Amino acid sequence: MRKITYAEAIREALIEEMRRDPSVILYGEDVANFGGIFRVSAGLKDMFGDERVFDSPISENALVGGGVGAALTGLRPVVELQFADFLFTAGDEVVLKAGMWRYGHGGAYAIPLVVRCPSGATGVGPEHGQCPEAFFMHAPGLKIVSPSNPADAKGLLKSAIRDNNPVLYFEHKLLYATRGEVPEGEDVLVPLGKAAIAREGDDLTLVAISAMVPKALKAAKRLAAEGHSVEVIDPRSLVPFDRETIIESVKKTGKIVVAEESYKTLGVGAEIGAMLMEQALEYLDRPLRRVAIPDVPIPTAAVLEAFVLPNEEKIYQACRELLA
């Protein structure tokens, strides 16, 4: 199968969905003229015209709230924020408008909105490097996806655009350049709410999110060489969250490590831990291990950033500890 990058996969999904459905539009800061600061939407303005692909003012509230208004009235807007961190700048529009307008109005409207959020620490400090999925996983009414590879990036974005609900789509900046096989075909979708078993195994369940998936797979490989069979689960979508797949795996392995680029306290691993304690307590034979950022903002300098970020080694060590 052909291999393309994660960024190309996102771009392909946008192009196909915009071709398929004239109600899909794309806007955000620098997405048209420049093709996005990560150049993911390069060329789209020329393909679809500047009514459907346009540059916006630096106005995150108006961007996201405008997306809600456009979605309420029949469009399927895809809004790009330059950095996922700017979700906070549009906090009301994301949590209370996108997440609750439908509910508060008794289901009178649907909100088919996608907010594209480039996430992940890349040496740019506390306000441009977060993976803030867990904040929004707590908010009712929002769907959340975090693809870890090009095929999922494409298939999940297409599903997100076709979904009738607001979806926060987290694209990890460090994954943009990664290559992978991506099936062709305009109706190849990846459903929201279905985890992927990235590697099968019997001894330990390792849940990894977004850019942690490749690192988890490497750690699993190292552990395999040492005789441990690790099952790597990539939830792919955090809302809806495929609890079943994780619970089933843990029933088999009895051990769980969660690797994520969130802050540890109330990161995704907290929900996984609590869920297992509710639904699979009798199967757990070792304590939970969460590999995450130790509740500090993300520092800028490389040595500091490396200290707080989860990585292959930390994942490996956490697994080792449980397998010992």
Added chain:
Amino acid sequence: MRKITYAEAIREALIEEMRRDPSVILYGEDVANFGGIFRVSAGLKDMFGDERVFDSPISENALVGGGVGAALTGLRPVVELQFADFLFTAGDEVVLKAGMWRYGHGGAYAIPLVVRCPSGATGVGPEHGQCPEAFFMHAPGLKIVSPSNPADAKGLLKSAIRDNNPVLYFEHKLLYATRGEVPEGEDVLVPLGKAAIAREGDDLTLVAISAMVPKALKAAKRLAAEGHSVEVIDPRSLVPFDRETIIESVKKTGKIVVAEESYKTLGVGAEIGAMLMEQALEYLDRPLRRVAIPDVPIPTAAVLEAFVLPNEEKIYQACRELLA
């Protein structure tokens, strides 16, 4: 000891701290002329003048961000938001400015800011009734307190004002009118980060937050009549979080129920569950039970609101189930 209401306790704390320290100021929408829409700050403008107590425009970003700027430059501002929900409106200012300015600037400044956030569902719907503590518990750099009674309301607010860090102070609207004993004395503080054991017990640990504490105590009383000894823990402060007290209690009881007015997924109960799974797995003899809002926005109509809110009966049932 004299009994005063929760609202009076807050007001007393404000008065005492403003008397004690001229750098303490109070502002927000309608706090001066009207004394706050819940009348908590009635009369303060007359006591301290309209430079130190003033009404602000409807500009939540400027209120909270202004509080950060004032705190950076030597004041100790207390900012009132009319509803805790408006923390989202000031998302950037709360999470990235208050929470991260100090860290991002290498500790050059302290941010002694208090944001008062009236929380809790009272029939006013999805955007005026939330208890959003858990969202912000995930954010590094913010302290969080949620007093459940007048004495704590006073003592914690005084500590929050004297603390050199940003503190989100959640005052539950349904507690304003509750009365309780409050010791006199301007230096009677309740430290941030120390849980209270609201009732001792041996059979089950029941952690309850804010307005859930009185309900949990009632449930515990009912259970006591049935021969079950329930320990009720009120964390009081969620950041810093007194993990020790909960873990110790669970080591004794082996069972835990968490009651909170958060959304269930990634509510405070998730962190408690995960923490116990990390640190006390071998002591847990029953699954975790979380009594919380089932991941829907808060509806307005009384029958609907009652259906989603945790209450004494739901807490009682969750405990019963584990004690069976």
Added chain:
Amino acid sequence: MDKKLKLEIYRKMLLSRRLEERIAELIKAGQAGGFMHPGVGQEALQVAAIAALRPDDYLLYAHRGVAYWVARGIPIEKILCDLAGKEGGTNHGKGGVMRVVYPQLGVLGESGTLGGCFPIAAGAGLSIRVKGEDKVVLCFFGDGTSNRGTFHEALNLCAVRKLPVVFLCENNGWAVSTPTEKSTAVKDIAMRAAGYNVPGKTVDGNDPEAVYDAVKEAVDRARQGNGPSLLEGKTYRLWGHWVGDPEDYRSREEVEKHWRSDPLPRFEEKLAGEKILTEKIKAEFEAEAMATIDRAVEFSRSQPHPKPESALDDVFA
């Protein structure tokens, strides 16, 4: 404005007034089950502005009163059901009377956070523009709300993309207990139009004809693709911020002074002077209003509460 339209505006102002009076009674008697910010005194502005819309235009009303809905033609009984959180309303108890919604007439709903409406209005304008329609969005907001950052972002976005949105400020002199001049740096909210290079106009908000003309002009302009406008009607909040507001923050004299420019008797006199409104018509309107309200109250009383477990519905589509 022709005679028929004048009478229609008067009729709806009257109906709105009577409805709010009834709602206040119900609330005070503990029989409404809901919460309300009354709009008494602002009906001229609300009804006349909405009269300038086409049925397929979009409306984002503000949080003050019932006249928007009455003007738009939403059945009164639905409003009362929403107030009481009953079935038979527009949002099935989910949002209360603060979130009346009516897609058939482009009524998009309400943001619980003030100023949440501005970006939504801009987005609806974007839709119209992308789909090549000739609809218009009318977005109401209060003087206090004009200080939200979303006002600025949305006005600018609409202006740069020439979106068909008319922003209409109801400047009633107060935001809860805070007088406009204490919270707002300009005397006329419409002066803010200069920051976005769009037309700005202030009119007497208690004069339905002035309001209608100004809104009509702005709506036409938007419909023709010439972009947004910022309008302001000066009016006054004759009642408290909510039913039960102690109002100890403003003087009785001030309020009484403004009762003397209550738009309802003022318009009544004008139409009587123009021989458009006769005593007979007036009596008919009053009777009709009372009958409609009585029926609606009855209807709402008879309606069931939503099923408790329906609280779990409508999170996702």
Added chain:
Amino acid sequence: MDKKLKLEIYRKMLLSRRLEERIAELIKAGQAGGFMHPGVGQEALQVAAIAALRPDDYLLYAHRGVAYWVARGIPIEKILCDLAGKEGGTNHGKGGVMRVVYPQLGVLGESGTLGGCFPIAAGAGLSIRVKGEDKVVLCFFGDGTSNRGTFHEALNLCAVRKLPVVFLCENNGWAVSTPTEKSTAVKDIAMRAAGYNVPGKTVDGNDPEAVYDAVKEAVDRARQGNGPSLLEGKTYRLWGHWVGDPEDYRSREEVEKHWRSDPLPRFEEKLAGEKILTEKIKAEFEAEAMATIDRAVEFSRSQPHPKPESALDDVFA
């Protein structure tokens, strides 16, 4: 502006220019370890404005270039250490060069989200006011940033409470790849002053004297308790948005045209014409700049990285 001040402004403009040229070299050679938005072409505006401050005033600079810090007197070696995330800088690797901070000179730091500075500036103004000081806050921001809602909220708050804050827009024609007229509804950002009833003034941002005079006037006004002002300097971003920007979104001709009004040679010629700047002084300034920069680069190279575990410090005070 007296002769000494003119020379001092020129000297700092030159030093800033040379420093950015060196930083660009270091970044291109992979030796800087950091990320930078260069301010080449905007030094006149930045240096002259800051010259109007007192040492105890507060400064919120924007994200573009080093001249703010050079102007304020922050040692160059500290800037380079922050760029490289080394010890010896101002923030110990926590915030990089985007968060240079210097409490001794009222330099409060920077918001990573654009527009985050506006409320902070208002808050600093509030402090001054409550403490009864006569300090002033100077807050820089870009044309694109003027579209954030926080601009509106902060300007209004400062205006209603007459806070001593001077808002100064560096209108350089672009926000990343978006020309100002595509994102911003007004030609002159200073026109937005009308929305807050405060003085608004646009000056040639490449003319240090015009900038200094305008800022001085606004600063004096603020210091005397007469409230905020909104100023704008027209300038141009001569380099890309960041070092390495392909700049394929704008024409070479446009950029070249603007190089012809590069404020550095322009001011040089003016001062030469006024016989203030001699060849000798110029050569001395150049030599001094180079020596300072060389020493600073050396210093920064010799500095250690922060201890990895120090990443856990500074979350709470």
